[in-house]
Amino acid sequence: MTRILVSEVGPRDGLQSIKAMMSLEDKKRWIAAEAAAGVPEIEVGSFVPPSLLPQMADTAELVRFARGIEGLNVVALVPNAKGASRAVEAGVHGMSLPFSMSETHSKKNLRKDHPEMIAEIGEASRIARGGGVHFAVGLATAFGCTLEGAVSEDQVVRLAEAAASAGAQELGLSDTTGYADPAQVRRLVRRVKAAVGDDMLTTLHLHNTRGLGLANVVAGLEEGITTFDASLGGLGGCPFAPGASGNIVTEDLVLMLNSMGFDTGIDLRALLKVRQILREALPGEPLYGFTPDAGPMLDYDERTAA
Amino acid sequence: MTRILVSEVGPRDGLQSIKAMMSLEDKKRWIAAEAAAGVPEIEVGSFVPPSLLPQMADTAELVRFARGIEGLNVVALVPNAKGASRAVEAGVHGMSLPFSMSETHSKKNLRKDHPEMIAEIGEASRIARGGGVHFAVGLATAFGCTLEGAVSEDQVVRLAEAAASAGAQELGLSDTTGYADPAQVRRLVRRVKAAVGDDMLTTLHLHNTRGLGLANVVAGLEEGITTFDASLGGLGGCPFAPGASGNIVTEDLVLMLNSMGFDTGIDLRALLKVRQILREALPGEPLYGFTPDAGPMLDYDERTAA
Numbered sequence: 001m002t003r004i005l006v007s008e009v010g011p012r013d014g015l016q017s018i019k020a021m022m023s024l025e026d027k028k029r030w031i032a033a034e035a036a037a038g039v040p041e042i043e044v045g046s047f048v049p050p051s052l053l054p055q056m057a058d059t060a061e062l063v064r065f066a067r068g069i070e071g072l073n074v075v076a077l078v079p080n081a082k083g084a085s086r087a088v089e090a091g092v093h094g095m096s097l098p099f100s101m102s103e104t105h106s107k108k109n110l111r112k113d114h115p116e117m118i119a120e121i122g123e124a125s126r127i128a129r130g131g132g133v134h135f136a137v138g139l140a141t142a143f144g145c146t147l148e149g150a151v152s153e154d155q156v157v158r159l160a161e162a163a164a165s166a167g168a169q170e171l172g173l174s175d176t177t178g179y180a181d182p183a184q185v186r187r188l189v190r191r192v193k194a195a196v197g198d199d200m201l202t203t204l205h206l207h208n209t210r211g212l213g214l215a216n217v218v219a220g221l222e223e224g225i226t227t228f229d230a231s232l233g234g235l236g237g238c239p240f241a242p243g244a245s246g247n248i249v250t251e252d253l254v255l256m257l258n259s260m261g262f263d264t265g266i267d268l269r270a271l272l273k274v275r276q277i278l279r280e281a282l283p284g285e286p287l288y289g290f291t292p293d294a295g296p297m298l299d300y301d302e303r304t305a306a
Numbered sequence: 307m308t309r310i311l312v313s314e315v316g317p318r319d320g321l322q323s324i325k326a327m328m329s330l331e332d333k334k335r336w337i338a339a340e341a342a343a344g345v346p347e348i349e350v351g352s353f354v355p356p357s358l359l360p361q362m363a364d365t366a367e368l369v370r371f372a373r374g375i376e377g378l379n380v381v382a383l384v385p386n387a388k389g390a391s392r393a394v395e396a397g398v399h400g401m402s403l404p405f406s407m408s409e410t411h412s413k414k415n416l417r418k419d420h421p422e423m424i425a426e427i428g429e430a431s432r433i434a435r436g437g438g439v440h441f442a443v444g445l446a447t448a449f450g451c452t453l454e455g456a457v458s459e460d461q462v463v464r465l466a467e468a469a470a471s472a473g474a475q476e477l478g479l480s481d482t483t484g485y486a487d488p489a490q491v492r493r494l495v496r497r498v499k500a501a502v503g504d505d506m507l508t509t510l511h512l513h514n515t516r517g518l519g520l521a522n523v524v525a526g527l528e529e530g531i532t533t534f535d536a537s538l539g540g541l542g543g544c545p546f547a548p549g550a551s552g553n554i555v556t557e558d559l560v561l562m563l564n565s566m567g568f569d570t571g572i573d574l575r576a577l578l579k580v581r582q583i584l585r586e587a588l589p590g591e592p593l594y595g596f597t598p599d600a601g602p603m604l605d606y607d608e609r610t611a612a
Contacts (some may be wrong), residue, residue, distance in 0.1 A: 212594035290517035299456035
């Protein structure tokens with residue numbers, strides 16, 4: 001069985017996009033329950049200035065908590081070198097820095113143009129490596145931008161190479177805006193892999209804005225992608241890209257991957273129960289996904305044993 | 307550009323599964339508006355006994371109406387030879403007979419075991435051919451059954467061969483219960499095509515019960531499937547298979563196919579407006595789909611011109 005890594009990003013990407021605040025205790029319950037269901041990696045928060053995203057102010061504390069869970073890979077988002085220092089200090093296993101392929105989005109989201117971002121990646125990478133921390137770069141708005149529209153594939157390839165040269169140990173393509181279609185995913189993954197090496201591009205971060213999220217996962221699997229970000233209940237999105245809400249739903253992703261015979265290590269039935277924590281902690285917040293209502297197929301256990 | 311046929315089944319599969327009745331006039335408005343948006347084929351109803359599905363009592367009248375729309379391929383479902391006669395009489399271009407791969411489901415849905423169904427296919431096929439009408443068989447519950455669980459792939463292959471020998475001019479695989487996963491779609495399409503010939507298996511009828519509908523479309527496209535059934539607003543399902551509700555959503559399917567560069571002939575923006583007819587005709591009925599809320603991507607026109 002091929003191993004596929006499902007990385008839960010709800011505590012970061014989910015929570016940063018909603019108004020309701022989740023308490024530190026509820027976040028801990030959520031993280032502990034997902035880890036217990038077998039989720040191997042969780043992005044627990046973001047080292048942005050708390051004044052910008054108060055919801056992420058407890059990230060360092062969550063990192064320390066999550067580091068106490070055996071077998072869990074604890075990652076966090078960092079917007080810049082300063083965030084990278086805080087992440088190292090807090091003790092993350094890995095960090096991911098978003099690098100927007102749309103320069104308009106980059107300036108609006110992180111207030112830096114492309115050359116400034118590449119310099120920042122270089123500095124953050126040195127800090128991460130110095131602290132023995134895995135350093136990934138997420139190529140945001142790689143499939144299009146709600147501000148610019150189309151983002152040229154040549155530009156994505158060029159910037160992917162620049163990020164790798166600047167020190168990224170791993171790259172991901174992020175459909176920040178829910179623009180990706182499966183043909184584009186196959187084409188762009190293939191082009192970027194050809195440019196930076198097959199092992200450098202591992203991850204897809206997909207949104208379900210237009211319902212194409214899992215279709216894009218299938219395209220990514222065909223091209224050898226081995227890590228998919230997802231958010232429990234489809235919570236979340238990017239607060240700076242209008243209409244971009246909705247990561248792919250962890251529950252539906254895990255059903256699909258397990259049913260296809262991939263090894264995610266995740267117990268779907270245990271995962272479905274974690275949803276109740278979100279319901280209690282975020283009353284009234286919309287949760288997405290089809291599997292929670294329909295449940296696994298009658299022959300689900302036969303499929304996953306295959 | 308590769309031509310992909312999107313077949314709208316909402317007036318049949320959608321309406322047969324809901325309690326609310328749609329008037330003949332509203333059905334005509336719906337069919338006319340979808341055809342005007344470029345939808346090339348519509349399953350306008352089912353020639354089942356009206357006592358069983360009163361919602362389908364006006365199918366013959368709808369066929370006559372739809373035949374008046376230039377360029378539209380008018381198809382209907384027929385449960386048996388008697389329905390085939392009525393369909394020929396009404397003047398359909400094509401008919402489709404559902405043949406359930408799960409014998410339990412077959413007995414419950416059409417009150418016939420497999421040998422009886424094959425005999426019925428033979429008779430219906432002779433009636434259709436005699437009337438110059440295209441005759442397709444839909445292999446229902448091909449991916450699993452809410453009553454039996456797993457359906458053996460060997461059995462699906464054997465029954466597909468039997469249906470072809472009995473006179474089917476075309477076959478489809480139907481995920482009546484929303485059980486299919488993309489790996490299974492690829493495997494089963496490949497096996498059935500190998501058994502009956504590449505041109506005989508053309509169609510996938512998919513449900514979105516567990517959110518995997520469009521992911522399964524991608525798998526089907528990879529294996530050379532050229533026709534996909536879908537329902538506007540995701541209306542519908544199978545009333546005899548509990549928990550099976552929800553065809554894939556025409557709006558999201560068309561966005562995906564057009565964006566991928568396939569030629570569907572459908573104007574997405576015109577299609578999105580048709581949804582309003584359902585809202586007016588079926589107040590309170592849940593409608594699905596993401597594209598109606600999000601709208602096309604900013605660069606949608608560039609993608610589809612590619």
